[in-house]
Amino acid sequence: MNSFFENRNGQIVSTSGQMPWFSVGQEKYRVLIVEKPGIKYLQKGESKSFDHKFSLESWSNTIVNAIDYVTQNEKIDKDKILLAGHSEGGVVASRVANLMKDKISNVAIMAGEGPSQLYSLYKFADDGTFFNTKEHNMSTSEERINYVKEKWNNILADPTNTEKKFWGFTYLRWSSLLQTSVIDELSNYNGKILILQGTADRAVYPESATIAYTILLTKGKNVELKLIENADHSFNILDKPETDGWKMVIEKIIQWFNK
Template sequence: MKTIISITLLIIFSITSAFSQNISGDWSGKAKRGDKEITFVFNIKKEGTTYSSVMNVPTFRISGMKPAVTTFTNGKLTIDGSNLGMSYIATFNSELQQFEGSYKEGGIEMALNLKKGAVKIADQPRPQEPIKPYPYYEEEVVFPNKEANINLAGTLTLPNKNGTFPVVILISGSGPQDRDESFMGHKPFLVLADYLTKQGIGVLRFDDRGQGESTGDFGSATTEDFSKDVLSAITYLKTRKDVDVKNIGLIGHSEGGIIAPLAANNTNDVAFIVLLASTGISGAELSVIQSKTLRQFPVKDEKAYEENSRKAIAIVTSNKSESEIEAELTAHYNDFLRPILSDLNVPEKNINTFITSQVNTSIKPWSRYFLQYNPADEIEKLQIPVLSLNGSKDTQVNAKINQNGIRQALIKGGNQDYKIIELENLNHFFQECETGRMDEYRKIEQTFSPIALKEISSWVLGHIN
């Protein structure tokens, strides 16, 4: 009896020690998706009785992602990244000194075990990425959005430390982005900023709110909120003696291209706008198109699929409460999507995960705002010079459909100075490509087509007063 009690006390002591330990620090591990190994690193911090975490995915050169909530209770680690569309739930194995659990993102679920310490992956910059020391002035900056009570961190590059220069603000696309708009091994905003600065144009690029070194909650923000972050950047630039305040411009990529007009129409301090892979149709229409062109599964009846997609959008954009929308949308997806996926022999568990993810994403403030927002309404108001560039092989934002919307809005508004160009064989990120599909982005060594870079810089230089 004494032996049993001793063993029991030992077990209890071990469990208690594991549960009460401070798990602060780096935890890393690898998950497999098909033949691809993906490395994750979570930096966990304890502040008082609460935890926070920052997620990095070195495989995709993604860093600074801040999940909404991190908890560690009774040996169970829960990283709730609903603001990022991900989650990680694991239990601590005291014998192996590791967390064992699963990582979920969208409809994907992968086994992921984490051990203490960060994994170092050799940085292999793409050919166009600049190498320090740069032949221009670079400064790390922080500026406030006082209305939102957040601080935005970024990098300002100027042709020279001395002088006064025109400056453009780079505005990233949808999803949480760092100041370089890092994606799939590329840093397009770093390449763009380097190129423009070398041409005599200053550049301010910054981490999205809640990302990198910027504070705030990305998951609760809308396109309108992001436009106010841009206005805060303009306010900051106006305080600097090295910035030509009469020549502050905006360059927005993808969603950044619909944020830019919204910001410009709420200030008199924007001299010109460049729209890169921007949309010119409503968020609802774009979503319907993308639901068909980017869908990863076949359907028997395209017309019925489109009708049901529009019904889902109508539910999301209704004036009902969030709980009512969530319930109605879940029921609709169960009637609409579940039979399609079941016919494709998708496991029930995966279908449930997919539908839950779709509902959670759809009811977020960003989605509801985006689906009701038509950038053409803001583009029509613009009376400043506008350059619109889209790639002919962009599979995310169709060039012809969206540039037609942009063109018609500018004509309707009587804008006297605009240029719209469809660039041949370029994808959504302005890479020279074969197919334009999203799975091709990583395989391409080029980050930003020199043709597109030259179009941007030449046009901006031609519109500086």
């Protein structure tokens, strides 16, 4: 849940692959990583406050405030700021870009959906990737899709509830993140956009990246799409386990940012 922890040697280690940004950026960039609202730095164990603050509004507003603080208090090039979001961070980054408009020059969406996440839930329920387990006991596409629709209706009926959960996350999380999308948020943003997606992703339906790319093109956006062949949700290359796909993707983002 937390983004950093202290290992046995007293070193601060990231939990979600943030550190390669430092190694790839070297001394050329300032890297800002914002801890999730409701979690204290290096906190151990569960956090009830996290569930209460796990929403698109809370996360995006926290990041906006952090960026504003840094740009006002640090010597950086304010004309060129890259914002990157992975997975559910894709729609969060898109919302931040929408809120900050021309203050953000570049946005990179890393396996972060295109349409609402409900699209991926639907598609993976349809093909049996999701909810086709002994626990759910739903062998047909129709059963699984109806299950998703039923759960979504339950969430909409109680959208701010932080006690009720679906798939381990609160109704507040689902309602706030799924009622908008990367496409919706970036339709109001005029900076440069890069969408990166693994073709073997089993958490985000890969086609969602192409949908986002083509729709944003129709809106006249400056957008590029990079599909990473046979990469999973964390950009591990399934047929090339020796390749650090995560680092490779970050390098591609930095190269694009430097154009």
